[in-house]
Amino acid sequence: MPNRQRLAVVVAAYNEQAALPVLHRRLMDVLDRLDLDTQLIYVDDGSRDDTWDTLLGLAAADARVALLRLSRNFGKELAMTAGLDRVDADAAIIIDADGQDPPELIPQFVARWREGYDVVYGTRTEREGEGWLKRGSAHLFYRVIGRLSHTPIPRDTGDFRLMSRRALDALGQLRERQRFMKGLFNWVGYRQCAIAYERAPRLAGASKFNYWRLWNFALDGITSFSTAPLRAATYLGVATAMLAFVYACFVVVKALFLGDPVQGWPTMMAVILFLGGVQLIALGVIGEYLGRLYDESKQRPLYLVDAWQPGAATPAPPP
Ligand code: UDP
Ligand code: MG
Numbered sequence: 001m002p003n004r005q006r007l008a009v010v011v012a013a014y015n016e017q018a019a020l021p022v023l024h025r026r027l028m029d030v031l032d033r034l035d036l037d038t039q040l041i042y043v044d045d046g047s048r049d050d051t052w053d054t055l056l057g058l059a060a061a062d063a064r065v066a067l068l069r070l071s072r073n074f075g076k077e078l079a080m081t082a083g084l085d086r087v088d089a090d091a092a093i094i095i096d097a098d099g100q101d102p103p104e105l106i107p108q109f110v111a112r113w114r115e116g117y118d119v120v121y122g123t124r125t126e127r128e129g130e131g132w133l134k135r136g137s138a139h140l141f142y143r144v145i146g147r148l149s150h151t152p153i154p155r156d157t158g159d160f161r162l163m164s165r166r167a168l169d170a171l172g173q174l175r176e177r178q179r180f181m182k183g184l185f186n187w188v189g190y191r192q193c194a195i196a197y198e199r200a201p202r203l204a205g206a207s208k209f210n211y212w213r214l215w216n217f218a219l220d221g222i223t224s225f226s227t228a229p230l231r232a233a234t235y236l237g238v239a240t241a242m243l244a245f246v247y248a249c250f251v252v253v254k255a256l257f258l259g260d261p262v263q264g265w266p267t268m269m270a271v272i273l274f275l276g277g278v279q280l281i282a283l284g285v286i287g288e289y290l291g292r293l294y295d296e297s298k299q300r301p302l303y304l305v306d307a308w309q310p311g312a313a314t315p316a317p318p319p
Contacts, residue, residue: 013051016051044067080181081303086308092168108195109122164190
């Protein structure tokens with residue numbers, strides 16, 4: 001088979017033993033019908049259930065399956081990074097292990113890629129099986145970060161996407177530790193296009209993202225793609241100082257004309273508490289950025305690999 005293009009599919013999985021076999025079958029159905037050489041890279045993100053054994057079974061049955069196991073749970077962003085780092089194909093697709101992103105969309109992704117797009121991403125029009133709170137908070141998040149970030153981050157777009165070789169190479173150069181992939185994908189630029197799809201409910205298991213984790217994820221996203229909160233702290237400070245100045249003038253003038261019997265304990269308390277609050281908020285915002293700077297400065301590796309098993313059909317280098 002001379003010079004067939006190669007497509008890799010990267011799947012990050014954390015405790016997905018029930019969903020993986022189903023997803024694998026659906027993926028293979030789709031990939032078999034593409035005129036491409038394909039490779040699957042499953043990344044076990046330190047699962048505590050039988051995900052790894054399930055994956056070994058899949059790899060034994062199919063030479064196109066490559067397996068990567070991280071030394072512990074590093075989180076989805078790093079698991080995806082680890083998988084993408086091992087792609088040597090002409091393009092890669094990222095897809096969730098739980099079947100929420102339909103593999104059946106892959107031929108459309110590939111078609112757009114062949115038209116010359118470097119990044120083809122799926123945009124969710126519908127999110128079935130997710131509560132109003134999750135949908136509402138996600139909706140709000142995409143709007144806030146869209147406003148704050150200088151890098152455009154398309155709304156309602158998850159990690160489900162195809163990336164061309166040069167987009168992958170560019171992404172591979174971004175080694176920041178605090179990885180907000182949705183932002184990094186778009187920072188890369190090049191020609192991008194969207195494909196709308198309906199997000200299905202999970203095949204099995206439960207979401208790994210509770211609200212606390214989502215909140216921290218949102219903070220990571222905002223702090224790694226925007227310094228607007230720091231500027232907001234400055235403006236808050238300036239606004240408070242101006243108000244304080246006006247009020248000080250008022251107090252002085254009032255004391256000059258009406259005398260100054262000792263009064264005003266409630267106002268003083270209110271002002272002190274208000275200023276204290278504003279200062280703490282501003283300090284907290286600075287602390288958020290400082291903490292991330294600290295993480296970055298340690299220069300630790302992004303993730304550690306426990307096991308890497310390349311697929312048997314990984315094309316051998318030419319003799
Ligand atoms: N995931 C992962 N590591 C984690 C958490 C999640 O690799 O620490 C994977 C998970 O197995 C799934 C994908 O990331 O394939 C999306 O996770 P999930 O379905 O829990 O998120 P949701 O769809 O609810 O946002
Ligand atoms: Mg999911």
